[in-house]
Amino acid sequence: MADLTSSMARQVLGAAAAGVSDVVRLLPPGATDEVWSRPTPCADWDLRTLLNHLTVEHLWVPRLLAAETLAEVGDDYDGDMLGSDPPAAWEDAITRSLLAWAQVDDETVPIQMSFGPVTRHEYAQQMVVDLVVHGWDLARAAGLPYDPSPAAVQEALDYERPRLEGGQGWPGIFGQALPAPEDSTDLLDEALALTGRDPRWGR
Incomplete structure (x- = not known):
């Protein structure tokens, strides 16, 4: 199998992460419980829960890329990992994650996920989707602007379109795909919409 060390997903991970970080940095300093408890486009998740999800996702990355098993990671990241400074917790997690990705020399190596094995290449693709979509979720919940990398958005679409056409989805993670607004040409x-969101949410 060919080495995929220069895959597009890997190339755009940093840009996708930067879109999220830009939103997090705009959150008001010392944000109150009122801010953190705001609803998000993710059912049952408030703003803090959503940022905690993203942070935990990237705390896992260095260990999965290092071939640790789910059992070895165990419950290390269960519960709230944001502490008293959520933006700092996010920045620490995403920095560690991107450093780990930078050290990957073969994307064809399989890693174990909760839903089964995937290659590092597909893991990177899933991370891009997660960052692009949840960056928008955070921004809408906080009433902040969101300007994701066009290349990251395109990579997310390139991964999601064939999955949906093949009848695959994200059960328990993203909602059922919706039709995109007819009056929109925005990728x-x-x-x-492919991840079950109404782009008009919160407008």
Whole structure:
């Protein structure tokens, strides 16, 4: 199998992460419980829960890329990992994650996920989707602007379109795909709709 060390997903991970970080940095300093408890486009998740999810996702990355098993990681990241400074917790997690990705020399190596094995290449693709979509979720919940990397949005679409056409989805993670608004030509709107989101949420 060919080495995929220069895959597009790997190339755009940093840009996708930067879109999220830009939103997190705009959150008001010392944000109150009122801010953190705001609803998000993710059913049953408030703003803090959503940022905690993203942070935990990237705390896992270095250990999975290092071939640790789910059992070895165990419950190390269960519960709230944001502490008293959520933006700092996010920045620490995403920095560690991107450093780990930078050291990957073969994307064909399989890793074990909760739903089964995937290659590092597909793991990177899933991370891009997660960052692009949840960046929008965070921004909408907080009432902040969101300007994702066009290349990251395109990569998310390139991964999601064939999955949906093949009848695959994200059970328990993203909602059922929706049709994109007919009056929109925005690729982000399409990506959001493919993951069960109404791009008009919160407008």
